[in-house]
Amino acid sequence: MAVDYEKHLEKALASLHEEGRYRVFTDLARRAGDFPRAMNHSTEPPREVTVWCSNDYLGMGQNERVMTAMKDAIDTMGTGAGGTRNISGNHHTIVTLEKELCDLHNKQAALVFTSGYISNEATLSTLAKLLPDCIIFSDELNHASMIEGVRQSGCSKRIWRHNDIAHLESLLREADPNRAKLIAFESVYSMDGDVAPIAEICALAEKYNALTYLDEVHAVGMYGQRGGGIADRENLMHRVDIIEGTLAKAFGVMGGYITGNSSLIDAIRSFAPGFIFTTSLPPAIAAGAIESVRILKQANDVRARHQDRAARLKEMLTQEDLPVLLSETHIVPIMVGDPVLCKAASDRLLNEHNIYIQPINYPTVPRGTERLRITPTPLHDDVMLEELVSAVKEVWDYLGISRDVPMPMSLSAAQ
Numbered sequence: 001m002a003v004d005y006e007k008h009l010e011k012a013l014a015s016l017h018e019e020g021r022y023r024v025f026t027d028l029a030r031r032a033g034d035f036p037r038a039m040n041h042s043t044e045p046p047r048e049v050t051v052w053c054s055n056d057y058l059g060m061g062q063n064e065r066v067m068t069a070m071k072d073a074i075d076t077m078g079t080g081a082g083g084t085r086n087i088s089g090n091h092h093t094i095v096t097l098e099k100e101l102c103d104l105h106n107k108q109a110a111l112v113f114t115s116g117y118i119s120n121e122a123t124l125s126t127l128a129k130l131l132p133d134c135i136i137f138s139d140e141l142n143h144a145s146m147i148e149g150v151r152q153s154g155c156s157k158r159i160w161r162h163n164d165i166a167h168l169e170s171l172l173r174e175a176d177p178n179r180a181k182l183i184a185f186e187s188v189y190s191m192d193g194d195v196a197p198i199a200e201i202c203a204l205a206e207k208y209n210a211l212t213y214l215d216e217v218h219a220v221g222m223y224g225q226r227g228g229g230i231a232d233r234e235n236l237m238h239r240v241d242i243i244e245g246t247l248a249k250a251f252g253v254m255g256g257y258i259t260g261n262s263s264l265i266d267a268i269r270s271f272a273p274g275f276i277f278t279t280s281l282p283p284a285i286a287a288g289a290i291e292s293v294r295i296l297k298q299a300n301d302v303r304a305r306h307q308d309r310a311a312r313l314k315e316m317l318t319q320e321d322l323p324v325l326l327s328e329t330h331i332v333p334i335m336v337g338d339p340v341l342c343k344a345a346s347d348r349l350l351n352e353h354n355i356y357i358q359p360i361n362y363p364t365v366p367r368g369t370e371r372l373r374i375t376p377t378p379l380h381d382d383v384m385l386e387e388l389v390s391a392v393k394e395v396w397d398y399l400g401i402s403r404d405v406p407m408p409m410s411l412s413a414a415q
């Protein structure tokens with residue numbers, strides 16, 4: 001019988017609708033100089049909204065100096081890179097950016113990719129393949145890009161319970177001492193906003209002769225004396241073999257990178273298809289990233305204000321008895337625990353209150369831990385915080401959402 005292609009695809013989509021987790025994108029136009037406001041073009045006529053779920057954590061995407069650096073780069077060097085790194089696309093700006101990133105993390109070498117996703121996938125899959133009979137030890141809450149890298153490596157893997165050092169050690173102890181080992185984890189976990197015990201993980205890596213791979217995507221720019229991330233804050237960068245970051249979140253531009261010692265970076269540069277066979281980032285993006293990294297190296301005031309906003313919001317939500325996850329970072333999730341209600345809450349915030357917070361459902365988070373993930377920035381002022389909290393209260397009451405939902409595992413493990 002002939003395959004009915006349409007029918008198969010429609011059936012797959014219907015299951016998403018049934019579960020209430022079909023993704024609807026919001027059509028936004030950001031306005032430079034007016035962060036965190038944007039125009040929502042999903043409604044007719046378009047309406048101004050306050051964005052509360054951006055990963056442009058510090059508003060650097062609209063920083064005047066970053067914008068000027070990007071415009072100047074286009075005026076002097078044009079738009080595209082013109083090739084892969086190997087064939088005419090190794091422009092001076094990207095080379096300078098890599099030097100800047102080495103300095104940020106105090107490492108010998110750095111390598112820039114077209115996104116953080118690609119940097120994780122390409123590095124993990126390539127590195128593990130190059131090592132003898134490698135076992136990858138992966139935290140169970142690692143980002144999809146790392147999971148994909150682990151999968152593509154084809155190596156054996158051991159999943160350790162989230163942030164559970166004793167479990168990681170028991171898995172390391174069981175493994176053959178002669179096999180290569182790679183421990184992959186994040187510093188700040190993106191959905192719960194909790195932080196890995198980096199020092200303890202490094203100590204285990206040293207004890208069992210494993211390499212460490214740390215995703216600092218949700219920390220670079222925002223933590224540490226110079227914005228090098230949590231490992232910078234805790235003086236641990238020298239103990240982590242590979243630090244991975246993005247230029248697209250706190251740095252406000254686009255692209256990903258890894259830093260580490262020269263031989264390791266050279267190996268990825270030489271063997272990773274996801275690095276080799278794609279056009280390099282354009283000069284303007286690299287120029288914007290350089291400026292942003294430089295600005296945030298000297299921005300402890302911005303980092304302090306960022307933390308203050310998050311702490312203040314957690315306090316205000318707690319006072320209203322709303323089920324906020326009391327993370328120790330800038331990520332402020334309010335738990336809903338149901339995909340349909342989560343979407344309904346997000347819709348009502350947008351339509352009735354002009355507040356934009358995208359619902360977070362499975363598979364981004366485990367089922368039953370659906371949530372609104374709020375990311376206050378230094379540019380969200382007190383009035384905006386008050387508007388947000390009273391709107392959330394109204395929505396919770398209107399929809400009858402429980403204020404007593406189970407917290408996700410990161411917190412129950414810690415408590």
Ligand SMILES: *Cc1c(COP(=O)(O)O)cnc(C)c1O
Pocket residue numbers: 115116117118120143145186190215217218246247248255256
């Ligand atoms: C967003 C994210 C990435 C991917 O970074 P991009 O630059 O957006 O591709 C990698 N790791 C984690 C933990 C992330 O949240």
